[in-house]
Amino acid sequence: MSYTTENIRNIALAGHAGAGKTTLFEALLHAGGVIQNQGSVERGTTQSDTDEQEKARGHSIDTAIASVPFGSSHIHLIDTAGYADFRGPTLSAFAAVETAAIVVNAGNGIEYGTRRIMERASERRLARVLVVNKIDTDGLQLGALVDALREEFGTQCLPVNLPADGGKRVLDCFFHSEGATDFSSLGEAHQRILDQVVEINETVMGHYLDSGEEELNPQELHNAFEQCLREGHLVPICFVSARTGVGVKEFLELADRLLPNPAEGNPPPFLNGDDEEITVNADPAQHVIADVFKIVNDPFVGKLGIFRVWQGTIRRDSQLYIDDNKKPFKVGHLFRLRGKTHEEIEQAVPGDIAAVAKVEEIHFDAVLHDSRDEDRIHLAPVRFPQPMFGLALEPRHKGQEQKLSQAIGRLAEEDPCFRVEHHKELNETVVRGLSDLHLKIMLERMRDRYSVEVNTHPPRIAYRETIAGHAEGHHRHKKQTGGAGQFGEVFLRVEPLDRGAGFEFVDAVKGGVIPGQFLPAIEKGVRQALEAGAIAGYPIQDVRVTVYDGKYHPVDSKEVAFISAGKKAFLDAVGKARPIVLEPIVDVEVAIPEANVGDVTGGLAGKRARIMGTDALRGGEIVIKAQAPLAELTDYPTELKAMTGGRGRYSLDLSHYEPVPPPVQKQLAEAWKPHVDDD
The missing domain is CATH 3.30.70.240 (Alpha-Beta Plaits)
Structure with missing residues (x-):
């Protein structure tokens, strides 16, 4: 299928665990003719849950990507995990789409994860659609659920279709307004959503008031509908039963006719090397800008970098640069994904989601471009939750230290909320994640993929040190060992900064009493002390250090002398400045x-x-x-x-x-x- 950027729709399926996202993903692929038979989560036969741990547990752990041709559109779907333990890949996916479809379990209603995902999608300025799934469950009160959704998320939440006959079918209430439903007048629902759409666009409003809705052409309606979604003025509610297929084609029709394409959605902020916002256009003729939002270390294909194209056209055999690296790589193979299946393609246009393989330098959040002179461009970072759960690791079998390091490094490449820390002073390797379950899954993956087993124990808590007052410090470093000596003397003062401000180093030396060439050495010594701690062995933060005086010797002064003098002068000052943990x-x-x-x-x-x-x-x-x-x-x-x-x-x-x-x-x-x- 040949398509342009205007034909693309990018949608992430998100929501609380158990809402039925993976089953809906399967149903959409089946309805679009991509797969002949719809897989089952219970049988472990879905296109998205291909990992053995996902099959064993019956829920998604990672994101999965597939494309569906429907109508005039090429729809990229991303199935995401529902558990908060695996939120990192889900939020990464939000950086690659225009629309978040938040799936709601009709029987359970608004759950814990529903609220969190709606907040994050709004924060990312995505168009949002609420997809109420499992509408064929017995004993539902779907009218009350719609009221609850509107009360929780705003009156801009309006049904664009309504279930009928106990969830055996759905009736469109945007383009049509005739028919009976289980809980509402179709005509009333049609009028409410039409009023919501036309009031945001003056041109459409004028046509509507002058001539009525029969004079509104489909393109005018699309433009107004898309504007409502982009500005958060409308959150459509769709009803489906992913298990039976009811409402699934209607959702695809909504995507095809009304959801924003990549040229219409809210573009994410791209920043240059000076962190100034720049404009990126969905223009296939411009130079290439793409963002890597997912890394997969595939045992058969190798390292896979999955990216969203924001500008320009990436062609097979073209040359691309990674960030500000001046050495390009050749796009030997360009892939479109369907779960674990990789289909080779010739090109990827703006809005496309594609992948390259076996490029070791590629990494999460890398910007790919085709201009050697391109300034350092990066996508404004996604706000990920801070991984707070930690485990200290050591290989169960001796001689596997290097293998352990490589394995956890590859796992960290794949999940932005899985972090690795190496504490030299304790000779301790610590991994951090979002929960005990998150870490358990990652260590099981390490065992299954890389054959590395570990022993674990609780790590030290990530305490920090700082100061509560102002003080001055001094140290003279003098060493004479027969040959050339070492000499350096430093006077400095310390003062606290606001919490979270970090560290500032200020050069206030006058008259050349310390030559400028030795200031970096003093700062290096201070930074060594910052890392090692002063009172309890934890890193020091939120401190300003001002060097204002000192002495040097024209023969004996060396960098090593000022490193030591800076470090000990700083520790002297911290000890007097009411240090706190x-x-x-x-x-x-x-x-x-x-x-x-x-x-x-x-x-x-x-x-x-x-x-x-x-x-x-x-x-x-x-x-x-x-x-x-x-x-x-x-x-x-x-x-x-x-x-x-x-x-x-x-x-x-x-x-x-x-x-x-x-x-x-x-x-x-x-x-x-x-x-x-x-x-």
Whole structure:
């Protein structure tokens, strides 16, 4: 099928776990004629859940991509994971699409994940569609669900079709207004959505008021509808049963006729090397700009970089650059994806989602371009949740240290919320993720893919150090060993910065008392101390260091002398500036049965948590929002499971750092055995 950018629709299927996204993905591929038989999650035969862990658990862990030709459109679909534990790849997918289709389980209604995904899609300025699935479930009150959706997400949420005959069919209420439904007048629904669409576009409004809706042509309606979606003035509600196929073709028709193409959606902000926003046009004749939003290390194909083309046309055998690398790579093979299947294509136009293989330098969030002189361009970063759960790893079998390092490195390439840290002072490798389940899955993948097994233990909490006051420090480094000596003297002052500001180094030296060539050495010494800590062995942050005086020797002064003098002068100052230890405070959201609220809130209070509020969900579930020190939550997964009989779910996200209580700081300081160089 030959198509242009105007024919492309990019849609991410997202929502709470169990809403039926993967089944809907299958149904859309089947309805579009891409597959002959619709696969099943229960049988492990779907196009998207191809990983053995996904098949075993019966839910998606990663994103999957496929394309569906329908009508005049070429529709790229991305199936995403519903569990918050695997939110990284889901949010990455949002950087590649114009539309998020948030799938809602008709029986469960608005769930915990529904709200979070709607917020993230809105934050990314995506067009949003609410897809109510499983409408053939017995005993549903779909009218009440529509009211709840409108109350939760705004009156701009309006049905564009309505179920009839107990979910055995759906009736369109945008282009047609005749027929009977289970819970509403089709004509009334038609009029409400038409009024919502025409009021945002003056031209369409004028035609509508002058001549009525019969004078509105389809292109005018598309333009107004697309503008409503782009500006958040309309969130269509569609009804489907992915299992039986009811409403699936109607959803594809909605995508074909009314959803924004890549030239119409809200473009994401691209930034140049100076972090200034630049314009990227969906023009196939311009030079190439594409963003890599997913990496897959395929054991058969090799490293696969999956990207969205934003500008220009990528052709097979063309040459592309990665970021500001001046050495290009050749696009030897260009692929379109359908789950694990790779179909070779000749070109990818703006809006396309495609992949290249066996390019080792490619990485997540890389910008691909075809201009050697292109400034460093990057897509404004996605706001990912901070991975707060950690495990320290060591290979179970000796001699596998290098293999372990390579394996976790490849896993980190694939998931932006899976991080690897190496602590030299402890000789410790730590992996961090969004939950204990997230880390468990990643370690199972490492075992299955790379044959590396590990022993684990809790890592040190990511405390930080800072100062609460101003102080001055001084150190003279002088060493004479018979030959050329070492000499450097530094005077500096320290002062606290706002929390999260990082580190500033200021050169206030006058009169050349310290030659400029030695200032980088002083800063290097200070940074060494920042990394090693001063009172409890944790990195120091939010400090300004100003070097204002010192001395040098024309023969004996060397870089190494000023590194040592800078480091020890800084430590001298920090010791006088009321140093404090900071602990990570996390936002905690716990979704539990209503009957467990007392036990859970009491348990959180015993962990120095502050309860910030509660929300009631449908089905008697309560979401508790709190802030708590991360150090108090080490065993929380086990405790929550015991309190709720396995029915509780929770998520953590870094909020801020704040000082630990004095007894905790004393304990941490006493436990630290500092190793300070004697030189």
